[in-house]
Amino acid sequence: MIVKWLDFSDLHFEYTNVDTVNIRDNLLSTISDKELDADFILMCGDFFYQGKTDESRIKACGDYIHKIISSAGCDKSSVYMTPGNHDLVRSNERNHLLSYYTNINYETGKKKTEVEHELDANAFKNLNNGSPDSFLGYAKLYKKITGKVFKGNHECIEKDSYRILNINTSILAGSAYDEGNLSVYCGPLLEECKKIKNDDKINIAFMHHGVEFLKKTERRKFEQLMESHYIDIVFSGHSHDIGIRTYDHTGNRMRQFTCGGPLKDGYNKPSFYYCIYDSDTHELKCYLYTYNDEIQDWNLANTERAFKDGKCSFILPRFQKKSKYFDTTRDRELDGRKNLQDDYLKQFGIVAALPLKEFIRKRNVMIQNAKGNIILAGQSLENAFDIREDNESIVNSIKHNKNIKNIDIFLTDPIMFDSATEVEVGDTPISRIGTTMHTILYDIYKELEKDQSINIYFIPLVQLDHMVFVDDE
Incomplete structure (x- = not known):
């Protein structure tokens, strides 16, 4: 109808x-x-x-x-x-x-x-x-x-x-x-x-x-x-x-x-x-x-x-999970996007990117066990810094790990992936950075100890998406 x-x-x-x-x-x-x-x-x-x-x-x-x-x-x-x-x-x-x-x-x-x-x-x-x-x-x-x-x-x-x-x-x-x-x-x-x-x-x-x-x-x-x-x-x-x-x-x-x-x-x-x-x-x-x-x-x-x-x-x-039509037009666009991302990864010698659920699990374990320095990078990191207590959020992992001494956050320019966000009706990473900033400034920063620090960098033309780096002991 x-x-x-x-x-x-x-x-x-x-x-x-x-x-x-x-x-x-x-x-x-x-x-x-x-x-x-x-x-x-x-x-x-x-x-x-x-x-x-x-x-x-x-x-x-x-x-x-x-x-x-x-x-x-x-x-x-x-x-x-x-x-x-x-x-x-x-x-x-x-x-x-x-x-x-x-x-x-x-x-x-x-x-x-x-x-x-x-x-x-x-x-x-x-x-x-x-x-x-x-x-x-x-x-x-x-x-x-x-x-x-x-x-x-x-x-x-x-x-x-x-x-x-x-x-x-x-x-x-x-x-x-x-x-x-x-x-x-x-x-x-x-x-x-x-x-x-x-x-x-x-x-x-x-x-x-x-x-x-x-x-x-x-x-x-x-x-x-x-x-x-x-x-x-x-x-x-x-x-x-x-x-x-x-x-x-x-x-x-x-x-x-x-x-x-x-x-x-x-x-x-x-x-x-x-x-x-x-x-x-x-x-x-x-x-x-x-x-x-x-x-x-x-x-x-x-x-x-x-x-x-x-x-x-x-x-x-x-x-979306019920509709047999959900996989038609959207998935064709996502398939094209995946091919573009695969080509991009190969340029840097990266064999493959982890599936999202596996990446989230490994990221959370790395942050919970991290010591010293940690680097987080992404387009907006909105889901990572969502204050809801779900498996995508890293807010509590950061707040509770007092062994982390310095956090560097790279909010990257989404030129590479920005065209893909048109599938999400114009809700671009740039428009969502505000949520991340609010959580960092008003929820995480106030929980830091005196020997802990946090730095935020806006990096133009760097095409990184969902990455985490910790000190290798």
Whole structure:
């Protein structure tokens, strides 16, 4: 079965400059002309701007969304909306309520010393209804589009061929201190996650804020909650940017897709996604459409590396071991990559590289028994320096071996292997070095003894991948 959908975010209907109006009009014709028909539509919040939700704006925004629905040949019952931080009215009364759950003094932006209160069912009732008019305008738009009453809760919706997990990240939004203080990891979300099954249906989560805007202490928990409850892909907005973020704390490297809004301002990247999922092959194709200012038209993106010819396609990780189609296109690319690497090894007189599992086992034994100096080399060493306690991580081996006196880490330039990472949807080693650096600086360095040292080198044009050297006694 084929399932198709459109994903939008950040309409911000307050914007009425001529470029924005043109972008919106062209969007409607693009959907129709390119026959981007959809079984459902995701809308990731920020329909309004700064809480300005008077009746005229609600009508204008609602009329435009209905035009999108009509252009895509979709039923309004299959439109899924979630609020953004600009969709609620900000007030001192709301800040007072927020403070009860966040412990933030919204006059100073500083944390209070009191214990934070849990986001339980009563919290959602208080934050949605206890602060008059907070979501009133958005609730009217929601009713106008879906015909349903907006409750503001996290919600799992199940259909014949898919499930949607609607996550309200704006429940604690509405201040100048939202970033890094938002929270969704709570009992009500867990209860909705329990409704998701590990079957052939695609499981999609969508929300306004990406995981990077949640509290630091919550990001890992949220990512792993999504993986544990069989979510296949996440869509978000808010940043007005285009990107694919990999959930580094998941074993299947879950992806979060973010797009901008159909408007023109100083930093927004006008964009939307058109996705096609084949439940027989479990392949998902995500087409990124962006607006070209020069020709004033929407086209498949040709400037985003993660989207080759405007398309990012992959077998959903949850099905990779099951799918008979998984070994076709990907393995052909990997075979070509292996031949290239074999030729490269022969140039240096290396007979063969160890299989990954064998290399990991030997590497861990070498590090645990090492004395004196040790050298680690790799493109990003992200898995090696993952703080999760799995067999790929070397963090604990390094921290517990006090016989190691000096650690040299070579983060090598991935020119040789970089083309191969296009298989991983543009998630390149360069983009993952940050994880390694964070672990070294904040988890390993503080555990070093006075007689231990660590050095990090960025070496251009050196083509080494996954190597470890220890003193030979």
